[in-house]
Amino acid sequence: MRILFVSYMHPSVTPGGAQQVADEMRQAAIARGHEAFMVAALEADQEGAFGKPGAPIVPMPGEKNQYFYFPQHYNFVHKSVGEWRSLKFFHNLVASIAPDVIHFHHYHRIGVESIRAARMAAPDARICMTFHEMMAICLAGGQMVKTTNRDLCRKATPIDCHGCFEHLRPEFFTLREARLQAILDECDFFFFPSEFISRRYQDWGLDPAKCHVVPNGQVHPEPRVERSRHSRGVNRFGFFGQFIDNKGIDVILDAVLLLAREERLPEGGVEIMINGGNRHYATKDYLARVDALIAEIRALDDDRVRIHELGRYSRDELAERMMMVDWVIAPSTWWEVFGLVVSEAWMFGRPAIVSDIAGLGERVKHEVNGFTFPARNSAALADLIAELAGNELEWRRAHEGIKPDWSELDMFDAHMQVWGEPEGKPAPPPKPDAKALAAEIGPEKFPNLEALFGSVDEA
CATH class of the missing domain: 3.40.50.2000 (Glycogen Phosphorylase B;)
Known part of the structure; x- marks a missing residue:
């Protein structure tokens, strides 16, 4: 054919x-x-x-x-x-x-x-x-x-x-x-x-x-990727995708800033890894808001919040980037049609934390193969981050709930x-x-x- x-x-x-x-x-x-x-x-x-x-x-x-x-x-x-x-x-x-x-x-x-x-x-x-x-x-x-x-x-x-x-x-x-x-x-x-x-x-x-x-x-990765591995602190949260308004990077930053202000950060702290490209597609107001939130977090007198801006990545770099995090957050603020990032997270055994909306809510079942929170609700996401950071038991349970995803x-x-x-x-x-x-x-x-x-x- x-x-x-x-x-x-x-x-x-x-x-x-x-x-x-x-x-x-x-x-x-x-x-x-x-x-x-x-x-x-x-x-x-x-x-x-x-x-x-x-x-x-x-x-x-x-x-x-x-x-x-x-x-x-x-x-x-x-x-x-x-x-x-x-x-x-x-x-x-x-x-x-x-x-x-x-x-x-x-x-x-x-x-x-x-x-x-x-x-x-x-x-x-x-x-x-x-x-x-x-x-x-x-x-x-x-x-x-x-x-x-x-x-x-x-x-x-x-x-x-x-x-x-x-x-x-x-x-x-x-x-x-x-x-x-x-x-x-x-x-x-x-x-x-x-x-x-x-x-x-x-x-x-x-x-x-x-x-x-x-x-x-x-396309699935080669078998040599160790999907069951996580960091010692189980406290690394990653964002993957386009650096645009409706992908919700600001929701993550609002959440960790709220945890810091309320002094609810876990003892081992949290690391936020932002893997986002195509900043030029975001609006100026949104970029200014994100940059201001990052600056405010970095100005805190608390080294338990660490923000890493890793920039865009190629498909060949995905495995390395995914294996640097424990959890993948997809905090979309629009009607996410499917959420390919969820497939990528599951491909590497990373539990997903997603907005309970549209295609994301269809795929991720709370406390079964990942975790959900109401879209645009940074306070609810803050509660989840506080609960999951350092929680190896929850990580294992969600990891084991991930079923093989469709191949090409x-x-x-x-x-x-x-x-x-x-x-x-x-x-x-x-x-x-x-x-x-x-x-x-x-x-x-x-x-x-x-x-x-x-x-x-x-x-």
Whole structure:
């Protein structure tokens, strides 16, 4: 079977959960004997380093069957590519590959029109989309966190969305929703890593008959990693992930500062290891708050609180970083769709302490395979840290409650059960005629968005 994976970003360029899952699906497809391809859409500012002038799609250096995609005139609001030439190149590549399955792992930066172009290039292929976020539902970065007061949003309605973006009328959101739903309906299957996000998208309007929940899997470490080892003090708490507002680093810092002020720190103290990259994606106000909290903690006359900022890390460094901590805290303040960091913690035998919300709350069961606390509640997290620091008995109990998580092969096999095997290998399509293709996939197939919706500013 020929399978084309289409992703936003590539893990070799920028770490991130969606691109990691897409690439590990590609690796699993190869391991299962299939022919796998990858197209990764990069950001416009990365074109100078990885692109080629005038070429929207280029081979990934040193890799077979992998390509970087630089769609032009991307519109964040509509998740739309505004230049038909980019889509023509994407169409040509899909037609030359002639895949049996086309698996999109995002639409951000890729552009939803790429789904339509893929359908035109490979009309008999099974096309599917895995949703790693809620950008189609929510214009606020897909976070469903209100821009006005940072409250959690439980349903996107035109009135509520107008409240977050007052310069856009409610009917704008009705039209945006209808357009995105119509293009997404080109897909044959929708995949979701958790029941939570599947329900959200079905409530939004996707066809339930096309929806399938398949948890994310990942490549497991080599057996030599000693998963049952912990530090002598059992008091090292680690954060792993993106250094952005809704990941909750400030919740951890608030919690340990509260313990220090109330003089509830354990005798051996606590160490907080912050493994976070991509600070440039965080807002200035959030970075200022985090930096102020760290400075306040370091100014305390108490050496029982130690903060270590270890910065970003590569996939190759994950084992070393994980084995430096005893507990992994995922204090997300948004509707975390899956929580790949939980899988990474469990992969190395680290008990997870998570916000009891969305995908995190589905996966981690309190005092069974980890610990939960109410989202955004730093006082509740402080209580947990005070209870668990130095508590080897609780560490052992949670460690033993961790069950083997899905591998990348388990994840791929679950998708294969939905896709099914192809009835026969399709014949390679003829090389497209340039003039005919221009007529087939010209600008009239992808109408000017401003004519449909009016000019909008990027969110």
